[in-house]
Amino acid sequence: MLERKDIDNLANLARIALSEEEKDKLQKDMESILGYIGELQKAPSFAEASEGKPGNHYLRNVMREDVEPFEAGANTESILSQAPKRRGDYFVVKKILDN
Amino acid sequence: MKLTAEKLKDLTIRSAHEALMKGDFTAVELAEAYLAEIEKKNPELNAYLEVFADVIDQAKEADRKIAEAKKEGKESELDILIGIPMAIKDNILIKGRIASSASKMLENYTATYSATVIEKLKAKGVVFLGRTNMDEFAMGGSTENSAYGITKNPHDPTCVPGGSSGGSATAVGGNMCLAALGSDTGGSIRQPSAFCGTVGLKPTYGSVSRYGVMAMASSLDQIGPIAKTVEDAEIIYDAIRGFDRYDSTSYDLPEIPASAKSFGEARKIKIGVPESFLNQGGIDEVVLKNFRETLAKLEKAGCEIKTVEMPNLHYSLATYYITVFSEVSANMARFDGVRYGSHLEGKDLLEDYMKTRGEKLGREVRRRIMLGTYVLSAGYYDAYYNKATQVRELIRRDYAKAFDEVDIVATPVAPSSAYPIGKNTNDPLQMYLEDIFTVPINMAGVPGMAVPTRLGSSELRRGEAGNTDHLPLSIQIVAPWRRDDILFTLGKIIESCRA
Structure with missing residues (x-):
């Protein structure tokens, strides 16, 4: 069961301000969606269904040599041109430490 | 030759290319004809969020290159896509143009670089008509989740076009472009294609670079074409695929040899049908009947049909949504109102984040x-x-096992044809259930294609209670990893069976 304080907590973790009306609706929607995806617990366990064969053998790490970097500053202007607030070559954020 | 709306309906990439080469019309005339259609239809259908101001300039450049090649007798060296007008989903970046993913969060975001697929198409001379509407950040299956209004089905404006690439599918199905690009995380190319009567390809995961497409669920997302014919889809797929050093999930493997690709009398295409997955209920009778009839026609055309056991497909929807929610919550964390996109002021940094994300991300994204x-x-x-x-x-293994026995796995694309606007908007779970047939393909990373088996009416018709005869229907065909070629071979047979 999802409680209202769970919704409040999740919204804080996700950094999303939600109205009270939306929290009501979300609580209901999330209940039914989580109920549905909870069906997955009925799926066979990997160990029993995989007959001991290892999983995810097609996954591999993709690395490259640490070479050919972009020229320093080549993209600075185009990237910063999209910032909501900038000062010189910096993004502006509010201070996060109290005095 | 005058390019009437009627003429545009019959045009394919190949026939348009031949006409451009013969000089029947110019790239500018072709672009103008599409612009006229867009002007006529877009106010109602809302397929395009923006029609680019420089379309005619792009077309002039194509004409200049065509004229130059003709003068030097080098027409044969021109790419088949030169001067071809295409529409681009709004989550694919084109440098210097707005790319909003149909979100208020990126309302004024101008792309600082182009996606690899765009660079490739541009090099071939494609004319970009505009950017198309979609569910915000590709989250949805009806294009009702756009921050810029819903898109309507080109066969019936009382119905949804499907989604999330609904703008691209409506643009192609409504003859407002010759072809389009979409993206597909759980069916977002195939399902709107089925609803709009177009061909939609979700290529093998890793065959097309995603550099420059906004990530929704990175282990599932893939870019692909929406086109009028299988051949057109194949032409675009060939133009955009290939290894890209900027996308570490794109693969760099030797080509499949041509000798492995031939089918015919000696080697029939074997089609597997996961019967127990189809018999779970909830599928429209009309859809099932059309699917069975199509299989019967394919058998007559020389294919072999057999039942395959894929027991874990039943879990694919729950598996898919857990994966999507997880990857979405990680991918959307980048929208912080600091580096790019929208920003709302709060009393401190935390409140800046909370307000920006609370107000600028839409309901389904939240x-x-x-x-x-x-x-x-x-x-x-x-x-x-x-x-x-x-x-x-386990789902991936179900496919691997099925493909030991058959060349293709076939199902319908969606449980119904296009449904009325607003039907599922208040019930998110019901909306998710519509993805039942398309999501397993993304989970496994295999290629899948929607091919129309009934085209629907060519004229716009309005909702007729209970009657869906005017709406298109499609079959979904799925091939083994990297065997997109079998989809094209079988897709062309399906088209000829339909005729």
């Missing part, structure tokens, strides 16, 4: 982030994400 935050919470990880990862591997 819901998925919340669900992702929940399933990834400490204590729930094993029950949800870890379990989903394991079942995903």
